[in-house]
Amino acid sequence: MSLTREEVLHIAHLAHLGLSEDEVPKFQEQLSGILDHFEALRALDTEGVPPTSHPLPLESVMREDEAAPSLPVEDVLANAPNAEDGLFRVRAVLE
């Protein structure tokens, strides 16, 4: 399984991960190598085997929908790189 340069850039774009020019060929090689090892799974017959997404036999866990105090806004915003008027401030999404 060999990833092309374009595929690496596409994956990075999907993950919103900026890559430097040096990183592209490095990750291209390393990720291709790792994906090669995943090919081993193809040898295993899993026809009709149900997937396990979770190790516990728990179904959707429900609780009462009761109002309870949340964290104070100032505590939540204390780590924000940019906050204003009790809100997170971001750059305009559409310029």
Add this chain to the structure above:
Amino acid sequence: MSAPASSTELHRLTAHEAQELLSNREVSARELTQASLDRIAAVDEQIGAYLTVVEEHALAQADAADERIGRGDGGPLTGIPVAVKDNMCTVGIRTTCGSRMLEQFVPPYNAHVIERLNDAGAVLLGKTNMDEFAMGSSVEHSAFHPTHNPWSLDRVPGGSSGGSAAAVAADEAIVALGSDTGGSVRQPAAHCGVVGFKPTYGRVSRYGLVAFASSLDQIGPLTKDVRDCALLMNAISGQDPRDATSAPIEVPDFTAALTGEVQGLRVGVVSEYVPGDLDPAMRGVAEAAVKQFEELGATVEWGVSLPSTEYALACYYIIAPSEASANLARYDGVKYGYSYTEGESMWENMDKTRQFGFGDEVKRRIMIGTYALSSGYYDAYYLKALQVRTLIRREFEEAFERFDVLLGLVAPTPAFRLGEKLDDPYQMYLSDIFTLPQPIAGIPSISVPAGFVEGPAGERLPVGLQLMGRPFDEAMLLRAADAYERATSWREQRPEW
């Protein structure tokens, strides 16, 4: 038990030994805490186990513990100094997860396990080093500094909870907490010669544990002996409404399981965890441990095969990065953490926040996971891995119909050298090969010191024995591990520090 000769030795105690001195008022929590802090000051420059030491906070907690003990209100962990892996949230104390991304992050709330430790009156010494976002097997992926193995400073402590393991091994903490997603408690415990326990998935609330792979992550103790492990399990286990995956299952008193009795215990030796191509010295450790269980009256059967084990590596390295790629999407430079602000647009800022905030291994895993979940590859990778997960789980279920405990090694080799596997991600992944199937199946597993092999320079390198059990039957594992520990002298052998 004899009291230590001087307060300079207090840091070497186990929690239960220290608790006896505390409740008899022979030693104060402040003295014990100061001894641990002094120890950190003396050796951590060479070991590098901690990212943050909170001296004032620790001494204040120690004073509160002394007051509590004075009122006759102390419990088994009151006044006991604890180190916590830096991926568990602590109010007012930065929680970096070993990442530049969270270098300045100060959580507004405590993790469930921190609340439990506070309720028990334990003393937080500091936060320990780890591979960034718990992705790694050596702590070499920490964004800050390496951690050195106390048994051999040019070797890794294992990972990702290597800071916690090294802290306990070098007596820089009485006990510690780590987290295990694919061996991250057990493998460093084995490499550092301490006890490390991954409870059943759902036994301990993950609330406030920085998420890596949510269907695998589980918090567990790293301790000097099995009794301390049981004491910590008593403190941190149980359902928490804030983690919907924490199980509504009653928590027994785990110390009650430490009877020393394993007569008739049915032990199966898993062939895949003691493979034919293993180094003879490593194999010798496993064989000696098996013999020990036989002498203790257990019924041991060799040759138990879990054939899907060979697929666990691919299964894990699809599932864990897939979950990680979703969990780590939250690091966008907006709400908290590192933020790049010099870009032309919001999107450029986000891309560069993640480019500069994450290290290489985290980037690799985000990309593997993104790829495995992407359109056109989902069925071939992610869905296939979930089906293999079912096969691995079923094999354990079938084995546990015949055996109470499954036995093998924790890792195929002792601790490797710093830098040895850094340039080859896949070789690094292989070091976890025996500790991936248990989180995949959700079962509990313990690493207990089982002896040493000799390194090329004549150094003594610890080896860990792995015992695996049925879901929520942690008591059985602790009983078996404790009986084994009592019958051997490995617990007394410590690195010279």
